[in-house]
Amino acid sequence: MTLKPLGDRVLVKPAPKEEKTSSGLYISSGAQEKPQKGEVVAVGAGKLDDKGERIAVDVKAGDQVFYGKFGGNEVKVDGEDYLLLRADDIYAIIED
Amino acid sequence: MTLKPLGDRVLVKPAPKEEKTSSGLYISSGAQEKPQKGEVVAVGAGKLDDKGERIAVDVKAGDQVFYGKFGGNEVKVDGEDYLLLRADDIYAIIED
Amino acid sequence: MTLKPLGDRVLVKPAPKEEKTSSGLYISSGAQEKPQKGEVVAVGAGKLDDKGERIAVDVKAGDQVFYGKFGGNEVKVDGEDYLLLRADDIYAIIED
Amino acid sequence: MTLKPLGDRVLVKPAPKEEKTSSGLYISSGAQEKPQKGEVVAVGAGKLDDKGERIAVDVKAGDQVFYGKFGGNEVKVDGEDYLLLRADDIYAIIED
Amino acid sequence: MTLKPLGDRVLVKPAPKEEKTSSGLYISSGAQEKPQKGEVVAVGAGKLDDKGERIAVDVKAGDQVFYGKFGGNEVKVDGEDYLLLRADDIYAIIED
Amino acid sequence: MTLKPLGDRVLVKPAPKEEKTSSGLYISSGAQEKPQKGEVVAVGAGKLDDKGERIAVDVKAGDQVFYGKFGGNEVKVDGEDYLLLRADDIYAIIED
């Protein structure tokens, strides 16, 4: 079973919690917004602008990203945990 | 009796609760938003844009979808439970 | 005495409460929004868009509709109860 | 002394309270909004749209109207009570 | 010392409180908004619209006006009390 | 060290508190907004409009202004106190 996000929504596979602490990477935030790290699995076609054209999402499948948890929804597919986020809730791409 | 949703509204038949847990699919969320799974039964013609043209809804009858319960309304038609959602409250299409 | 709704407002005659339960139709919702069933009696000319043209309302007199009570106003005309709703508070047309 | 409303504001002379109950007309609403009945006395030139042109108000002096009290302001002119409302707070025209 | 209001702001000289009651004019309102009477002293050039042109303010110096106190600021200039209001907080022009 | 405000932000040097009371000028306001007097030190290039052009700020360096404290930020540069305000939080220019 696969998920095809709609509009400006993005499906993200969160990084395992143990890897996140061992890599020395740590994100803190206030109570309302908890940014996290993961890999983009699928992206929607984008929102429609005023002319009826799609506004392409800034990330693509395979991108390693930082995102805010607030506003997103956890979903379990075939036993694995994923997140459905809006594109604007993704803050940065991680490049090595 | 059938329902014809208006504007960007979508009529959804929620999946039976027993099937949802047996399939290993599970969605958790905060207190305000409870995403769920179901099948699209009917869609509205879409909202009007600034030029007076309809913005087509991204889902169609028969689509299996994930959606947020927050904002929608439960309706019982001929003894069966349905949901009336706005198109933007539908997060992703489920493909097998 | 008759009422001519203004803008995107719609005058609705709510279905009698006894018919609603006997027909097996039931709508539940949260505390803020109580959807109901009724018949459209009159509609406004619609809101003005950016070009000064009217955006026609999606329902017409005689339509059987589901609507949200939140935001509307009850009005008694010649001894009968009616509702004044905004067009966007009408969720779906009921077809038999 | 007369009042000339500005923008989309409308000056309304509320119907006497005794007439309202004797005519069998009654409007109820929630705590925030108390719709009432009255006669339009004067209307503003309308709000300016994006092109700098006036958006005409949907009512005119002499119209009998239903309106929401919430947001309006009571004003006493030459010993009589009036209301200053925004045009959008007027819900319907009463026709006999 | 004089004040030159900016944008859509308007400088108003409130009418003396004794004149207001002696003339039989009285305005009441809810707790959040307290309309008052006064004379326009100076007006700003108006807000800029989307094309970069000024939207002229609907009142001019010398106009007797009704206004809402909520949102405005009291200012004392050379020992006299004035109010700085947004143009939209002025409800009507008083004509004799 | 100097500060170059960005967008529609304005750097203001508040008038000394003793001068404000000795000049007979006094501004009172509600709890949320405390207008004050000062001199403009530097202005940003303005916000971008829909066409990508800058909307010039209505004040310039050297202007004596009234402003609302709410929303601004105090900053100490080389031992002196300044304020960073949005242009819209400046209400009027003071002319002698």
Add this chain to the structure above:
Amino acid sequence: MTLKPLGDRVLVKPAPKEEKTSSGLYISSGAQEKPQKGEVVAVGAGKLDDKGERIAVDVKAGDQVFYGKFGGNEVKVDGEDYLLLRADDIYAIIED
């Protein structure tokens, strides 16, 4: 590992706390917003405007800036602390 901010987001390296007090520079603010000083490390390509073109961010890598902490997110990369801010949360460029 490097971070590439998305949209109108900006990556900032906060100035060390000891330098901030020793330099005589101090920023105070209310409880909700805590402005700070730092150096821009990377900027996003900017938000899309209505025509689908990018609105360039007003700062560039290397700029010394004042910013508001409210709304931003702290991130630790390779053991060092950074901030991810929206461009509008950056108030001024510091020039020596």
